Amino acid sequence: MLEIRNLTKIYDDGTVALKNVSFTVPDGEFLVIIGLSGSGKSTLLRCINRLIDPTEGQILWNGVDLAQLEGEELRKVRRQIGMIFQHFNLVKRSSVLTNVLTGRLGYLPTWRSLTGRFPADDIQRAWQALERLGIADQAHKRADELSGGQQQRVGIARALMQDPKMILADEPVASLDPVLAHSILQRLESLNREDGITVLCSLHYLDLVQRYATRVIGLRQGELVYEGSREDIRQMTDAQFKEIYGEEAERIGAGGGITGSIQEDSVAGGAA
Amino acid sequence: MSLKHTVPEEPRAPSLVPPAVAALLSLLLPGLGQALARSLRRGLLLLFSFLTLGGLLAWRIRLAAPRDEGLVAITRKAFHLQPFLLFNAFLLLLLYLWIAWDAWQTARHAEGAPVGIFALVLIAFFAVGWQVGEIDPIRFVTQLDEAGPPLQRVLWPWERAIEHPQEVQIVSAPILSPCTGEPFEGGQPKEGEPYLLTEPTCGNPSQQDGTPGTTFTLRGFGLKPNSEAEIWWEDPIGNEFRQRQEGEYVTVQTDAQGNFEVQIVMPYRLLPPSAGEGPKIWTVEARQVVSTGQARASKELKLAVEKIIETIFIGMMATFFGILLALPVSFFAARNLMSASPFTLVIYYLTRAVLNIIRSIEPLIWAIIFVIVVGLGPFAGILALTVHSIAALGKLYSESIESIDPGPIEAIQATGANWVQTVRYAVVPQIVPPFVSFTIYRWDINIRMSTIIGFVGGGGIGFLLAQWIRLLDYRAAGIAVWFIAITVAILDYVSAEIRARFV
Numbered sequence: 001m002l003e004i005r006n007l008t009k010i011y012d013d014g015t016v017a018l019k020n021v022s023f024t025v026p027d028g029e030f031l032v033i034i035g036l037s038g039s040g041k042s043t044l045l046r047c048i049n050r051l052i053d054p055t056e057g058q059i060l061w062n063g064v065d066l067a068q069l070e071g072e073e074l075r076k077v078r079r080q081i082g083m084i085f086q087h088f089n090l091v092k093r094s095s096v097l098t099n100v101l102t103g104r105l106g107y108l109p110t111w112r113s114l115t116g117r118f119p120a121d122d123i124q125r126a127w128q129a130l131e132r133l134g135i136a137d138q139a140h141k142r143a144d145e146l147s148g149g150q151q152q153r154v155g156i157a158r159a160l161m162q163d164p165k166m167i168l169a170d171e172p173v174a175s176l177d178p179v180l181a182h183s184i185l186q187r188l189e190s191l192n193r194e195d196g197i198t199v200l201c202s203l204h205y206l207d208l209v210q211r212y213a214t215r216v217i218g219l220r221q222g223e224l225v226y227e228g229s230r231e232d233i234r235q236m237t238d239a240q241f242k243e244i245y246g247e248e249a250e251r252i253g254a255g256g257g258i259t260g261s262i263q264e265d266s267v268a269g270g271a272a
Numbered sequence: 273m274s275l276k277h278t279v280p281e282e283p284r285a286p287s288l289v290p291p292a293v294a295a296l297l298s299l300l301l302p303g304l305g306q307a308l309a310r311s312l313r314r315g316l317l318l319l320f321s322f323l324t325l326g327g328l329l330a331w332r333i334r335l336a337a338p339r340d341e342g343l344v345a346i347t348r349k350a351f352h353l354q355p356f357l358l359f360n361a362f363l364l365l366l367l368y369l370w371i372a373w374d375a376w377q378t379a380r381h382a383e384g385a386p387v388g389i390f391a392l393v394l395i396a397f398f399a400v401g402w403q404v405g406e407i408d409p410i411r412f413v414t415q416l417d418e419a420g421p422p423l424q425r426v427l428w429p430w431e432r433a434i435e436h437p438q439e440v441q442i443v444s445a446p447i448l449s450p451c452t453g454e455p456f457e458g459g460q461p462k463e464g465e466p467y468l469l470t471e472p473t474c475g476n477p478s479q480q481d482g483t484p485g486t487t488f489t490l491r492g493f494g495l496k497p498n499s500e501a502e503i504w505w506e507d508p509i510g511n512e513f514r515q516r517q518e519g520e521y522v523t524v525q526t527d528a529q530g531n532f533e534v535q536i537v538m539p540y541r542l543l544p545p546s547a548g549e550g551p552k553i554w555t556v557e558a559r560q561v562v563s564t565g566q567a568r569a570s571k572e573l574k575l576a577v578e579k580i581i582e583t584i585f586i587g588m589m590a591t592f593f594g595i596l597l598a599l600p601v602s603f604f605a606a607r608n609l610m611s612a613s614p615f616t617l618v619i620y621y622l623t624r625a626v627l628n629i630i631r632s633i634e635p636l637i638w639a640i641i642f643v644i645v646v647g648l649g650p651f652a653g654i655l656a657l658t659v660h661s662i663a664a665l666g667k668l669y670s671e672s673i674e675s676i677d678p679g680p681i682e683a684i685q686a687t688g689a690n691w692v693q694t695v696r697y698a699v700v701p702q703i704v705p706p707f708v709s710f711t712i713y714r715w716d717i718n719i720r721m722s723t724i725i726g727f728v729g730g731g732g733i734g735f736l737l738a739q740w741i742r743l744l745d746y747r748a749a750g751i752a753v754w755f756i757a758i759t760v761a762i763l764d765y766v767s768a769e770i771r772a773r774f775v
Binding site: 049075076077078079080082085088090091093094098102103104106108114155158162 | 679684685687689690697701
């Protein structure tokens, strides 16, 4: 269970990114965060794994306040929280396999990781992750040779290597086309349902939100302005959505009709 | 400036003077009419163009007739010697008239005036440039064939790359100078050996005023038959020189028995006072090539090989030192690392400024400076190239540090990796390929530069090349040119291959 209490973040230049945000996420939820660009979604996600230090407030995860952790303790918590990025954030010049293996760094002693040789166990695990995401045949390519959808799957595989209890996904499909967006979100959904990993994901499109979210929170200018259950969001109209979200919101397909019906591998193969 | 006038401007306020007056004023002072027609910038630009062109023309005319006096005489002489100046003068006159017409136009129309006049200004400058550059395509074409023979030697210099060692046999006889009245034993017959006899065995050298010296009858016996022999002298202080007669070197032909006979006049020779007074012994010699050995590498070829090796090492050492010093410097010159506080930002700007200044000075100039410091030789070249490499690599390295993608750093941190691991897996993979690429590129440049750094005494093959070109020894120079070309070509290929693998 993740509990955010009165979280506030003020950047050095005075920008207030988060204002007194509080909410709870029970284990196993697929929580979607909606809001305009600059509404504080990314800051919120990065505060949870402390890539950004919050100014005030508490982040209680299974009773531990993440906001107070430092050094070794912080890294031990971080390695249980996977993160997926809008721009994938892969090391472009390294191989896919190496990129996936970096997910294990939190479990490796420093001296061991310096040589660039990972334990056989971890390599085994990396192959399994790649297999699961359907990109095992790309393992020895350079990361930047892959298509966008494939790169994001490498990103998911990297997060998976951490044995995460929670995954933070910062607009994971914003740089992908609609078909690939569904493909990636289905991967996350399967991790959420089958492995019981809590997912916190920021999204832009109403039909994706309706299709995947089990709970939704809305941010506007750093403040929590909406909280709704799966049912609430299913019944939401475009007009309501735009009200919380802003005028930018739009649907990407006709009522989400293309969900899941397309074979991913053929899509990925076409893009590669 | 001229481009600005092609875009439609806001209509100007009406001219202060009527068109005719504007034209007249521009005749008085080019550009004045335009200025009063509320087009001040145009007027100033035309005035400065006209004055610059006029000044340049005056300078070139004076330069063409430096010894004449009086305006008319100078101008006439200059136009006579360099007819192209007439064309320049014509363009200037045309510009002068056009400026007046342009003033009339500008005063008449409130909208943007035509830009044709700026084309004329450009043409006038181009014509001056043509004259200043002494551009002469005709000379280039007509003298091309004269350059043929030396260029051929440069293109195929390999005759000079081998030589045959020759064994020279010297047969000599002593001669007393001047005669003392007592008999002097000159050359004596020898059994089984070649020998030289002279008649007489003493005499006087030729005088500086042209009085000929004693004529000797020189007879050689038992030399190599049917071959040439050169006649040489050795004066009392040991200097050797060839016998000349009527401007030609004296060469004799031996008969079937290896004998010859020739009349020679004792040559003029200025002896220093240190040689002392009184009779002295001279030696007359017959020199013959008696055998020719195996072909072997010539002195020039060996030198070229030695120096090209030196060249490659100059480039290598300079690159090595360059890398060592550029690495730390590049971190101070990377904005993303140095923008944390005003203090580090000052260091950043200082480093950048110093690097830019160093880089703007050519390695050849640095070499001249270091030759003054450490003297001629490869060390000066290494220092010069090192300094330039630090500046160039420092800039390239720091730019690749600046262009690091922060995304992967964030992602690796998010996996729970510590600082060392983050650097190892997110920073190093991004930095190493550009660093390697730039370094090899620099190595390539350094070796190319080290081939010419010798022109100013910085060691390497450039020194030989410069020397051989000045001695007009085009074959030897050709060997150096070939070595440079081969080295650079191989290096180009190798560095391209390595870089292709890293980037």
